[in-house]
Structure formats: C-alpha cells, structure tokens
Amino acid sequence: xxxxxxxVAEHFTFELLKVDGPARLGRFHTFHGVVNTPVFMPVGTLxxxxxxxxxxxxxxxLGTHNSGLRTPExxxxxxxxxxxxxxxxxxxxxxxxxxFMGWDGAVLSDSxxxxxxxxxxxxxxxxxxxxxxxxxxxSLHFLSPEKSxxxxxxxxxxxxxAFDECPSYGLSHADVERSMELTHRWARRSLAAxxxxxxxxxxxxxxxxxxxxxxxxRKRSVEEIGSMDFDGVAIGGVSVxxxxxxxxxxxxxxxxxxxxxxxxxxxxxxxxxxxxxxVAAGIDMFDCxxxxxxxxxxxLFTSGGKIAIKNAQYADDPRPLDGExxxxxxxxxSRAYLRHLFVGGEIAGLVxxxxxxxxxxxxxxxxxxxxIASNSFATFREACLARLTRERES
RNA sequence: GGAGAGAUGGCUGAGCGGUCAAAAGCAGCAGACUGUAAAUCUGCCGGGCAUUGCCCUACGGAGGUUCGAACCCUCCUCUCUCCA
Numbered sequence: 001x002x003x004x005x006x007x008v009a010e011h012f013t014f015e016l017l018k019v020d021g022p023a024r025l026g027r028f029h030t031f032h033g034v035v036n037t038p039v040f041m042p043v044g045t046l047x048x049x050x051x052x053x054x055x056x057x058x059x060x061x062l063g064t065h066n067s068g069l070r071t072p073e074x075x076x077x078x079x080x081x082x083x084x085x086x087x088x089x090x091x092x093x094x095x096x097x098x099x100f101m102g103w104d105g106a107v108l109s110d111s112x113x114x115x116x117x118x119x120x121x122x123x124x125x126x127x128x129x130x131x132x133x134x135x136x137x138x139s140l141h142f143l144s145p146e147k148s149x150x151x152x153x154x155x156x157x158x159x160x161x162a163f164d165e166c167p168s169y170g171l172s173h174a175d176v177e178r179s180m181e182l183t184h185r186w187a188r189r190s191l192a193a194x195x196x197x198x199x200x201x202x203x204x205x206x207x208x209x210x211x212x213x214x215x216x217x218r219k220r221s222v223e224e225i226g227s228m229d230f231d232g233v234a235i236g237g238v239s240v241x242x243x244x245x246x247x248x249x250x251x252x253x254x255x256x257x258x259x260x261x262x263x264x265x266x267x268x269x270x271x272x273x274x275x276x277x278x279v280a281a282g283i284d285m286f287d288c289x290x291x292x293x294x295x296x297x298x299x300l301f302t303s304g305g306k307i308a309i310k311n312a313q314y315a316d317d318p319r320p321l322d323g324e325x326x327x328x329x330x331x332x333x334s335r336a337y338l339r340h341l342f343v344g345g346e347i348a349g350l351v352x353x354x355x356x357x358x359x360x361x362x363x364x365x366x367x368x369x370x371x372i373a374s375n376s377f378a379t380f381r382e383a384c385l386a387r388l389t390r391e392r393e394s
Numbered sequence: 395g396g397a398g399a400g401a402u403g404g405c406u407g408a409g410c411g412g413u414c415a416a417a418a419g420c421a422g423c424a425g426a427c428u429g430u431a432a433a434u435c436u437g438c439c440g441g442g443c444a445u446u447g448c449c450c451u452a453c454g455g456a457g458g459u460u461c462g463a464a465c466c467c468u469c470c471u472c473u474c475u476c477c478a
Contacts, residue, residue, distance in 0.1 A: 045430050076429075114429045135431045166429080208429090239428040247428090268429040289430045296433045297426085312423070342433090350433050 012158070012204035012231050014263050018372060022256070022282040025372040028232075028263055030106040030158035031201065032098060035073040037263060037284040038368055040275065040361045041108060043292060045078040046085070047101045049358065050292050051350040054102045060359040061326045070326070070362050073105050074158070076287045079151050080112035080119075080143070084134050088151050096156020108159035108287075111148045111190075113208070114268070117166035117240065125165060127182070145189035153195055153203055160203040161234065162190035167212055169241035176212035183210045184224050191229055204231035206265060212237060213246045215253055222257040232285075233258045234265035239274075248277065255282040272301055272364055272388055276381045279368055291361045295353035298342045301360045305388055307335075309353070314339040327359035328352075 011031055018025040026037040042049050042057070049057055061070055077097050082088070094100050097107050116123055116130050123132035129144025145163040152160035163186050167179040187207045195202050207230035211217030226233055235254055238247050251266060255278075258264045265285035266278050275286055291301065300307045302322035307314070309321075317335040325331075329338070329352040341349030364384075371380035 041429095043430065050430080051433075078430080081430080108429095110429050115431090118429090119431070161429080164429095234429085236429065265429090270428045274428070286429095288428050289432090290428050293430065293432065293434085294427060297435090298433090299427075308425080310424090345433075347433075353433095 011202070014232070014261070016261065020372045020375050020377040021280070023279050023368075023372050023377045024264075024282055024284055025369055026263065026284055030074070030204070032104060032106040032158055033073060035106055036369060038275075038279045038365055038372075039074060039285050040365045041074045041076050041285065041287040042072050042358050042361070043287055043289050044075045044101070045081050047077050047082060047091075047097050049075065049354070051296055051347075051354040052358070056351065056355060057103075057358070060328060060355055060362070062328055062331050070359060070366055072358070072362060075103065075105065075107050076110060077107055077155070077157065078110045078112070078115070079148055079155070080110075080115040082109075082155065083112070083143075083151055084136055084141070088154050092154045092156075096154075098156060106158040107156075108206075109152045109155055109157040109161065109203075110267075111152065111161040111163040112143050113148075113161070113164040113236070114166050116143075117168060120168070125182075127185075129163075145186040146193040149190050149193040149205070153201070156201060157203050159232070160205050162187045162205060162207045162230070164208040164210060164236055166237045166240065167210065169213070171212060173212075173214050173217070176210075176214055177217055180210045180212075180217055180221050183208065184221070187225055187228060187230075206230055206232040206234050206263075208234045208236040208267070209254060209258075210237045211250075213242055213250060215249070218250055218254050219257065222254050226257065226259045230262065232263040232265055234267050234285075235283075236267045238266065239268050239270060247274075248281075251278055251283065252281045258282070272361070273385060275361075275364065276368070276384055279372075280377070280381055286365075291357035292354055295357040296350050298353065300338075300353060301357055303384075303387055305390065309335065309338050309342050311339075321356055322360070325356065325360065325363070327356050327363075329356040329359075 012028065014026060014028040016024055016026045024037070028035050028037065058071055082091060091097060091100060098104065116125060119132065119135055122135065123130050129142055129147065131140065131142050133140055143163065148163040149160060164183040165179050167176050190205060194205055207225040207228055209218065209221045209225050211221040235251065238250055255264060263284045264282060266283045268288055269278060269286055270288055271290060278286065298308060298310045300309055300321055303324050307321065314335040319335055320330040321335055321338060322330050333352060338349060338352055341352065367380065368377065371377040
C-alpha cells in the first residue's frame with residue numbers, strides 16, 4: 001500500500017493494481033469501504049443525489065443483479081452548500097453527512113472553491129480567504145483554507161478537497177498565474193490545517209492543480225501540488241467554458257506529471273466520451289453533474305448515444321431506453337412511458353431518468369475497469385466511442 | 395319574457411382606429427446542459443417564398459363608416475350572467 005510509506009492520512013490508502021498504457025486500475029480504502037478506480041462519483045451537493053432516495057441509489061438494478069460495481073461506492077457533497085443549509089453544527093450533531101443521509105459508502109466533499117467561481121457575483125476573494133454572501137438569504141460568510149478543512153472534517157467525509165480558486169476561462173496569463181499562486185498558498189494552509197490528533201476522524205486531503213489553459217502554469221502547478229503531502233491530486237479549473245481541445249490539452253499534459261502513487265482526480269468532468277478519453281490519459285476519479293442534471297432535463301445517455309426523451313419520436317416506442325442496460329428503468333419501463341412521465345411533469349420520470357443515467361455512468365466505469373484488467377482498454381474505448389458518437393438510427 | 399356581458403391564432407387570454415400576423419401563459423416542435431443558486435434555460439410556433447424583406451389568409455357571419463378596422467356603426471348567429 002503506497003500511502004503507508006508516504007504517511008499521510010492514516011485511514012486512507014491507495015493501491016495501483018495495474019496499468020494498461022497510461023490507463024490505471026486501482027482502489028483506495030476509506031472509513032466507508034473500498035473504492036475501485038477509475039471511478040465516477042455521482043454528485044450529491046446537498047447530501048442528496050437529486051431526484052433519488054439514498055436507497056434507490058443503492059439499488060439501481062434489480063434483484064441479484066445488483067453488483068458492487070454498479071452501485072456507487074463514493075458520492076460527492078459540497079461544503080459551501082451544506083454550510084449554508086442545513087449548517088455544519090447541525091450536520092455534526094446528527095453524525096455527519098453519511099449518517100444524515102443514510103449512506104454507508106464513502107463521501108468526498110468539494111471545498112467550496114468552485115462556488116467562489118460559479119457564484120462570482122456575490123463574493124470577495126482575499127489572501128486570507130473568501131468573503132461571500134449566501135445566495136439563499138444574503139447573509140455574510142467567510143471561507144478560508146482552514147475553515148474549509150475544519151468544516152469538511154466536521155462533516156465526517158472520507159476525502160476533503162483543499163480550498164482553491166477556480167479562475168474563469170478567458171483570464172490573462174498574469175491573472176491566472178496570480179490566482180494559481182493563491183491556490184498554492186491555500187493548498188499549504190489546507191494541509192497545515194488538518195487535525196493532528198490521532199484517533200480523530202481525519203479525512204484524506206486532496207490538492208488541486210490550477211493554471212487555466214496555460215501549459216507552463218499547469219506544469220508549475222502540478223509539480224508544486226504534486227510535491228505536497230496530499231493523499232490525492234486533482235485537476236481543477238477545467239470545463240469552465242474553454243473549447244474541448246484546450247481542455248484535453250490540459251488533461252493530457254497534466255496527468256502524466258501527477259504523482260503515480262496517488263489517486264488522480266479530474267474535477268467536474270464530464271461526458272461519457274470525456275471519461276473514456278481521460279482514463280486513457282491516466283485519470284482515476286471523476287465527478288460531474290451531467291448524468292443527474294441531464295436526467296432531470298430529459299437527456300438520457302445510452303450505449304448508442306444520447307436520447308432526448310421528450311422528442312415526439314419516442315411517444316409510441318415500446319422498447320427499453322437502452323436494450324443493453326441493466327438498470328431498474330431499462331428493466332421495467334419503455335421509452336414511451338418515460339416520455340409520458342417526462343412530458344406530463346411526473347416526478348417519477350425524473351427518478352427513472354436519474355436511476356438510468358447514474359447507472360449508465362457507473363456501468364461504463366465498471367466496464368472500463370474490466371477492460372483495463374484484461375489489457376484491452378484501448379480497444380474497448382474505441383468501440384465505445386464509435387457507438388456513442390455514431391448517428392442514431394432509431 | 396326582460397336586462398346586461400361577450401365571441402381574438404390548438405387552449406386560456408391581452409389588445410379597443412394606424413407602430414397588429416396580433417402581448418402573455420399553456421400546449422406543441424426542437425436544442426443546450428461538464429467540482430449543481432438548474433424538475434432549468436434557449437429557439438421556433440397561420441401559410442408560402444425569400445438576404446434585410448415580400449405575398450396570401452386571418453380576430454363569430456354579412457354589410458357599412460374611414461385614406462386606414464380585431465378595434466366604430468347596423469343586422470344576423472351563438473355563448474354566459476342576472477331578473478321574472
């Protein structure tokens with residue numbers, strides 16, 4: 001176990017099991033079980049994967065077909081959102097996020113850094129931290145590296161993210177450099193802020209590489225963050241509006257420079273195609289709002305490409321959404337029914353859609369892992385991409 | 395039987411002399427969504443051409459006033475409310 005030597009968070013260990021080209025097969029151990037990588041982490045910002053109960057999340061497929069590979073092993077939640085509602089005191093009193101939501105798997109919390117970016121109109125970034133107004137009631141709050149680590153620790157998560165600044169796309173080299181250096185200073189402060197006492201539930205801590213779309217900055221950032229005593233390293237500041245080619249330039253140039261003995265996490269990405277391409281670049285962890293949000297907006301992922309379930313062509317379509325899919329949705333109802341529910345504004349439609357999309361992502365990653373295990377990832381990826389992107393015939 | 399109100403594009407419903415092919419919402423048809431202020435947002439939505447633009451058919455029906463009418467007048471048809 002690699003992290004035994006690096007001596008970071010005592011409950012967190014990462015094992016790199018196998019490589020297939022740059023693609024990596026691994027697993028890490030947390031307070032709440034083992035997580036097999038490459039992994040996709042469904043987003044549950046407010047301690048809830050939207051439109052799903054925790055139990056539905058555990059049972060995305062029927063009966064005995066429920067496999068550990070197709071049940072999420074780790075979820076995301078968000079520091080910023082949870083500190084505003086329901087509040088950290090309450091969350092801590094009720095036993096942390098996991099207990100709160102009845103979830104026994106692992107949880108990774110985002111530090112709130114992304115909200116500094118996405119809620120830019122109501123914040124003020126300083127060296128010390130970020131002062132911002134709640135989007136809920138306008139009240140004034142403050143988040144710093146120390147505060148963020150403290151909150152994430154009190155939430156009881158398995159993996160905490162360092163507090164970073166996510167610069168928006170289009171900023172100058174000088175501005176991104178300034179922002180990146182701030183992120184680096186905040187990274188050191190995040191590490192220093194980790195509770196030292198033994199026996200305390202101390203989350204693993206991941207650092208975040210920034211640097212925008214500038215190769216020299218990315219290189220500097222990954223070297224700097226990679227040399228710090230983090231348990232994992234993430235690429236942040238990506239898919240914030242930049243063209244896809246630029247995003248992959250960043251991923252492909254950064255991933256090989258990330259420490260090989262720690263999990264490599266690409267934040268906020270992406271489409272099924274993005275996941276395949278990023279695994280090929282050596283990424284181990286992903287999270288993205290896309291499967292859940294798109295599900296609620298009627299955009300469903302299938303092995304043959306995307307389906308907009310509200311489209312008239314599905315009104316009379318008796319087939320399952322994806323004939324190859326083993327999720328509850330595909331095993332129990334038709335496209336026609338899903339369209340009917342969605343068009344009618346039925347809540348069950350959102351539930352079925354979300355079950356499917358989350359399952360699709362988890363299933364895709366399970367197949368990715370199998371492919372790497374059998375040294376056939378390149379072939380698998382190509383076959384997958386060809387089907388995902390071809391013209392849909394039916 | 396009497397008194398009043400009203401009929402507008404698939405529906406609800408604004409407009410009450412020109413800037414009206416006609417607000418808005420709904421329905422319909424598409425599209426977007428990448429560390430979630432999102433069950434959200436955007437576009438199209440009488441027909442036919444077309445580069446701005448043009449032509450046709452349209453505001454219950456038939457006439458009329460006017461340079462010009464969904465808007466004013468007359469009659470007709472139908473609907474609703476109230477009083478007998």
